[in-house]
Amino acid sequence: MTTVKDTQGRDSDALPNPSAVGLVAVIVAATDGEPRALTVQVDGQAAGRSVGLPAGPLVPEHPTLERGLRAWVERQTHQRLGYVEQLYTFGDRDRQGDEAHGLHSLSVAYLALVREVRPAGLAEASWRNWYRYLPWEDFREGRPAALSEIERKLLAWAGETGDAKLKRRREDRLSLTFGLCDGAWNEERVLERYELLFEAGLIPEARGQSGAASPADIAVTGQPMAFDHRRVLATAIGRLRGKIKYRPVVFELMPPTFTLFQLQRTVEALSGTNLHKQNFRRLVAQQGLVEETDGVTSGATGRPARLVRFRREVLLERPAPGFRLRPAKRPV
Amino acid sequence: MTTVKDTQGRDSDALPNPSAVGLVAVIVAATDGEPRALTVQVDGQAAGRSVGLPAGPLVPEHPTLERGLRAWVERQTHQRLGYVEQLYTFGDRDRQGDEAHGLHSLSVAYLALVREVRPAGLAEASWRNWYRYLPWEDFREGRPAALSEIERKLLAWAGETGDAKLKRRREDRLSLTFGLCDGAWNEERVLERYELLFEAGLIPEARGQSGAASPADIAVTGQPMAFDHRRVLATAIGRLRGKIKYRPVVFELMPPTFTLFQLQRTVEALSGTNLHKQNFRRLVAQQGLVEETDGVTSGATGRPARLVRFRREVLLERPAPGFRLRPAKRPV
DNA sequence: CTCACTTATGCTCAAAGTGAGCATTGTGCC
DNA sequence: GGCACAATGCTCACTTTGAGCATAAGTGAG
Incomplete structure (x- = not known):
């Protein structure tokens, strides 16, 4: 289904307008402090099988690109997509591993954040730590x-x-x-x-x-990836790293309740850096992003941590912490 | 050239893969403190002629989408594009003013910032204050x-x-x-x-x-626009308003030398808000974004202002003022 | 039961960064 | 010279950050 075979010769009469358009999805989860992307096996041509991102043809039945992607992924992976965002449209002729597909001249990439990490229903799909592909x-x-x-x-x-x-x-x-x-x-x-x-x-x-x-x-x-998918992954990581700074999207990756430290671990996993613990919790607290629950962790070593949950209301209250560029009070 | 005629019926046998792809450009300039977008006349079908954004078919000769757009716009408008950035790929079936074009099922929108505002070589093109289309x-x-x-x-x-x-x-x-x-x-x-x-x-x-x-x-x-172009314009404005806060892109709109107040006026034009004058100049100064020249303004009333120029070096020095989320010194 | 160890959580403090406004300096104009 | 006007300099209270110390509350070993 998601494997691509080199059925058509490239350099076909592709000069006139109609271009084949594909979709690619970077589906991200974070469990145990590891940032993960959903990958699938791809039938390669030369180098045998390799790993790539879930991709498929554009389905024109849906009213919206995003809705189409949603339906398509949810059907194939049985993964409910929480947050979905368009990433970028790649159209380079000399990239994308031409010899491999010869079909798409344009691919629209999406970033999706999911909460639960099931083994994924998609055949030959699996979750991989994304730093495997970008270790630096x-x-x-x-x-x-x-x-x-x-x-x-x-x-x-x-x-x-x-x-x-x-x-x-x-x-x-x-x-x-x-x-x-x-x-x-x-x-x-x-x-x-x-x-x-x-x-x-x-x-x-x-x-x-x-x-x-x-x-x-x-x-x-x-680790290499099929086609140009590592570039797509790099785009996704960069975008996500930027986004978590000004929108509460991390919570799309968290379970219903979690500890502040788990939240911190997730942010760290995405950004690839470590944060100052006390300051991190101060930030979260004063932004009012979470509320306490009755639960506490147990079993693990150390003092038990209080479980919190995301305050969905902030999506309404806080018009996205817009920094910088504060307007003056009066017109000039 | 940029006018679109309803030659083909829609709902044609469009189910198989090949989709027609178009490009749209939001070309922005700012002169005299007004934010402007380049518009063209569009041969409408029902309501006669109307105004739209420069748009055209995807040209597959170029190695990159962006380079293709650059060449295409520069040839048609004789406008040198400074900064170019991909905006979004629109693919709604029920939008885009179907009856008007029936051709593009996907359009890739770009944002470009230009420095000089010539009358534009593109036939029937003109610069319009963008708030004409989004007065609120x-x-x-x-x-x-x-x-x-x-x-x-x-x-x-x-x-x-x-x-x-x-x-x-x-x-x-x-x-x-x-x-x-x-x-x-x-x-x-x-x-x-x-x-x-x-x-x-x-x-x-x-x-x-x-x-x-x-x-x-x-x-x-x-004022309405052809097709879905107002949506594209809105996307561009939103993006630009965000961007000026963390990247020195405003300077793409400024002449080689300018006063700090002209710079402020430009930022205000884009963001649609007023800024505190003294604080604005303090910000610009301490970020080291500009350097003084010998020139000063003359002729106008009031004390003459010093002319400054953009310090291109900041593009190297300053790895884009990344706020928030400072990493801790040591690993955990 | 107590101690050692571990993690959670509270709190302080100095250094920067911000928002608002007053004061002073040059120019053209009458 | 005096005035209006815009540019530029500077102050000051108030937040926001970065960094770390201190205390609380569990677990497991002895």
Whole structure:
């Protein structure tokens, strides 16, 4: 169903207008402090089977793209989608692993957040820790080991050009996205980092060899995915990391009741960084995002934690904590 | 070129995959403190000619959607596009003014910021103040007059349903997006407000009569546009209003040198609100966004202002002022 | 039963960041 | 010179943050 076979030759008479349009979904869950994405097996052409994101053709029966996606995913995975948001529309001709599908010239990507993690009804689907595909993005255990090697290779790539101006530009991008000099790592620039690695030829998918990476390479630049799906995943992570800062979307990933620390672990899992515990709970408290329940945790070591639940009302009260740019009282 | 004729019947054998894809561009400039969008004349079917956004078919020759759009717009309008960003992909079957085009089932919208405002080479193109189409979004002269009437009509719409639960929900959305009760107007919710008006039947386009609005209606709910282009415009404004808060994109709209007050006027034009002058300049100064030039303004009344220019370097230095969610020093 | 250990939760404090407004400085104009 | 006007400088109270210390309340070992 979601496997794609290279039935049609590409370069077919595709010049006139009609383009094939596909949908891709990044379905995210977070359990036990691990950020996970739903993946499926894809029948590859050259390198055998590989892993990709759930994808399918656009279904034109539905009134809305989003509703179509919702219905499609819920039917196939028996996963109820909570939050759904359009991510981006990818249309590069030279990406997407042409030889693999030859069909879609455009794919509309969606991000979905789900609450429960069932084994997923979709055949050959499974949940995978998303850092498996982008290992350099996880700073929770300190600076990722892979980063040193990545930086070395990227600097080499920047240096290998003769053009001094181009070299300078590459180095600038590098230090900007990977925070080389000033050490300012911006966790939202996931896509920019991935694209840089792609351009530098460190991503096997770029060479059309999704499956053909050595274990050593995988440890550094991560597990490849089918087509261009790692790019889609990178886009999703970047977007989500940005969003959690100003919209209460994390709660879509939480069970009905949870502890503040579980909430913190989830935010940390998504953002790939660690947070100051006391300040985190202060933030949550004073924003009025949760309310206490009677329950407490038990069994585990340490003092039991109070269980809280998300206050759905904040979606109405708080017109999305809009920072910056406060208007003045009177007109000029 | 950009006019669309209803050549093909819709409901054609459109069930199989191939869908027609179109591009739409919201090209924004700001001159004399007015926010402007580039519009073109559209050959309407029923209501005669009307105004719409530049749009055209997807050109598959280009490697990237964005590059395709860039080339296409620059060729047609002789406008050099500075900043370009993908906005959203619209795919509703029941919107987009079906009867008008019957062709596109999907359109990819882009936002572009341009610096110079020439009369535009595109035939029958012209710059229009964007509040002409969304008059309730401009708070610079105080609360827009149209808002009272809009609220009255929206409340009536909420009340006209028998279902108490639905009524409640409508009222919630209403007070959330229009900030009825708490008076918390969030200037970013442009699209949500437009959609609410659309659902409430206050947008003529919903009834397929783009041109058939009375002057009184236009004063309240704004000038209609062809197809679903007002929705695209609303999306663009909302996005831009959000973006200027955390990325230095306003400068794409400014001339090479400008005064801090001109900058403020531009930001105000986009956001539709007024800002505190002294605090605004303090913000700009301490962020190091601009550097002084030797020039000063002259001629006008009052003390001359120093001319400044955008410090392009900040694009490298400042990894996009990321607020909130500061990481802790050590792992756990 | 008490101690060691672990996690939850309360509270403080200094440093920045913000909102609002007063005061002063240059210019053109009469 | 005096006035109106806009630019620019500066103050001040008030919040919001970053960081850490201290205390509370469980578990398991002895």
